[in-house]
Amino acid sequence: MKQLLLDIVAPPSPSLGNFVTGDNAELLHVVGELATGQGNECQIYLWGASGSGRSHLLQAAVAAATACGLEANYLSTSAVADEVDRPIDFLAVDDVDMLDPNAQINLFNRINSVREGQGRILVAGNAAPAQLALRIDLTTRLGWGLVYQVQALTDADKVQALATHAAGRGFDLQPGVADYLLRHWRRDLPSLLAALDTLDHYSLATKRAVTVPLLREVLRAE
Numbered sequence: 001m002k003q004l005l006l007d008i009v010a011p012p013s014p015s016l017g018n019f020v021t022g023d024n025a026e027l028l029h030v031v032g033e034l035a036t037g038q039g040n041e042c043q044i045y046l047w048g049a050s051g052s053g054r055s056h057l058l059q060a061a062v063a064a065a066t067a068c069g070l071e072a073n074y075l076s077t078s079a080v081a082d083e084v085d086r087p088i089d090f091l092a093v094d095d096v097d098m099l100d101p102n103a104q105i106n107l108f109n110r111i112n113s114v115r116e117g118q119g120r121i122l123v124a125g126n127a128a129p130a131q132l133a134l135r136i137d138l139t140t141r142l143g144w145g146l147v148y149q150v151q152a153l154t155d156a157d158k159v160q161a162l163a164t165h166a167a168g169r170g171f172d173l174q175p176g177v178a179d180y181l182l183r184h185w186r187r188d189l190p191s192l193l194a195a196l197d198t199l200d201h202y203s204l205a206t207k208r209a210v211t212v213p214l215l216r217e218v219l220r221a222e
Contacts, residue, residue, distance in 0.1 A: 012193065014059040020161045020189055023151040024053075030146060034120055035061035035090055036068045042114050043145030046124040051188040052150040054124040058092035061122050065090040080107060089119050096125040096142070097132050104135050111141045155182055158189060165193050166210070169200050176212045184219060 012018055016032050027046070033039035048054050058074055065072035070089035077095045080103040093107060107123075114121045125132055128149070129142040153161070159178040166173040177199075185195050202218050203210045 012190070014056040014063065014190075016057075016060045016064050019053060019056055019060055020153060020157060022153045022157045024148075027148045027150065028057075030148075031057055031061050031122065032064060034122060035064040035070075035072070037065075037070060037089070037120070041146055042117075042120045043111065044122050045129060045142045045145060045147045046122070046150050047126060047128055047147070048150030049152055050126070052152045053189070054150050055094055056190070057150065058094050058122055058124055062090065062092050077103065085110060087118060090122070091119060092122045092124075094124050096123055096134065097127065099134065101135075104138050108135065108138045108141060111138075111144070115141075115144065153189060158182060158187075158192060161189060162192060162196055165196055166200075169197070171200065171203070171210055174209065174211045177210060177215055180212050180215055 016028065016035075019028060021028055030039070030041060030044060031046075034041055034044055046054050046057060062072045062074040072090040072092070073086075073088055074092045075094065077098040077100075080093060080099060085106055091110070096107065099107065111121060113119070123142060125142075129139045129147060132139050132142070134142075159182070162178045162181070163173045173196075181192055181195055185192065199210055199215055199218055203214060206214075208214055
């Protein structure tokens with residue numbers, strides 16, 4: 001398998017500012033309030049398909065909470081059993097659909113603590129609470145707060161995001177570049193933006209414009 005030059009540039013760190021909103025404006029607003037200690041909500045559950053931006057939002061929320069001076073943590077499934085019980089201002093728990101029985105109990109207890117006024121929590125999974133193959137008492141508690149489906153970006157949203165990102169780097173996105181990336185590269189937005197960054201680096205190094213032929217050359221690089 002070919003070694004792709006596009007692996008050189010890592011995607012940017014998730015933030016609420018670089019989350020491309022699409023049809024998720026209300027969701028982004030309430031997550032920002034939750035993370036920064038504003039508003040009355042103490043618990044939100046997010047669900048959506050793989051690549052919809054769930055993990056981006058959770059990690060961005062933790063970054064926003066930390067920037068406000070709050071103690072915050074992002075937990076993947078492997079860490080929930082050990083870390084979820086630790087008192088903290090803001091906790092984000094990802095991929096709850098993958099939790100083992102012990103981690104489910106710990107998350108159940110943590111949500112109870114949050115409802116009693118001990119911190120705030122943002123949770124994400126691949127389906128709505130009632131559709132998760134978890135303990136019934138846990139799925140019930142996951143539905144206690146606000147529940148939002150993260151709406152996946154359309155291809156038009158992604159093309160616009162790529163054009164905006166290119167403009168921010170000081171170049172115009174030539175016709176066809178975004179469409180070619182969508183057809184021939186990973187389709188999640190962080191990977192697409194990282195690809196565009198690498199393409200820009202290669203363009204500057206070779207003193208050539210960012211065009212489809214240049215992109216094709218980069219994708220085929222050994």
